[in-house]
Ligand code: SF4
């Protein structure tokens with residue numbers, strides 16, 4: 001486990017963790033959406049174009065690096081109330097957070113992983129015990145949503161959440177369309193259904209279609 005000073009150096013406050021949680025809405029919303037939490041208001045804007053970067057076809061899995069939980073440390077894990085896994089109940093103290101998405105209020109929970117006493121309760125047997133249903137804040141560590149000058153580009157980069165601590169991942173290549181889709185599409189399906197839950201107009205399902213199209217083109221032309 002990381003020494004306290006390393007947690008502090010690389011860690012994210014609750015506000016920063018929430019900002020990261022919602023950062024991926026920029027360019028994904030279908031019109032400007034206002035979200036409020038911890039007394040501040042944030043506006044996320046739609047993209048005029050969405051691109052799928054070839055970097056999305058870099059293959060990796062945290063599960064290939066058993067014991068690495070750099071990304072599970074030093075920040076606040078944030079859950080929507082109804083997605084809070086039942087097995088966490090009573091294991092660690094959680095902090096309730098009110099999030100206002102336009103006119104609607106949502107209950108979120110945060111677990112403070114900056115505090116070694118509240119390291120993630122789902123980290124078991126050297127891996128994430130809820131990998132296929134972990135929260136959005138954990139689901140996208142190396143997947144990037146870059147929104148610049150009205151264009152959203154979705155890809156993968158080595159700079160994940162706790163980039164300053166170093167990530168051991170070495171990117172590989174997918175051997176087939178099926179392998180890429182099996183690995184990638186469930187993540188973006190979950191992301192789109194998360195946005196559905198927030199009742200905001202969004203391009204999450206369009207992004208799934210764009211990724212599908214990009215993958216078909218790539219694997220039809222790249223052997
Ligand atoms: S839910 Fe999984 S990925 Fe997220 S902090 Fe816990 S162990 Fe890590």
Ligand code: SF4
Nearest residue numbers: 062068070071141167
């Ligand atoms: S540092 Fe890299 S391998 Fe480790 S948990 Fe984060 S993304 Fe996964």
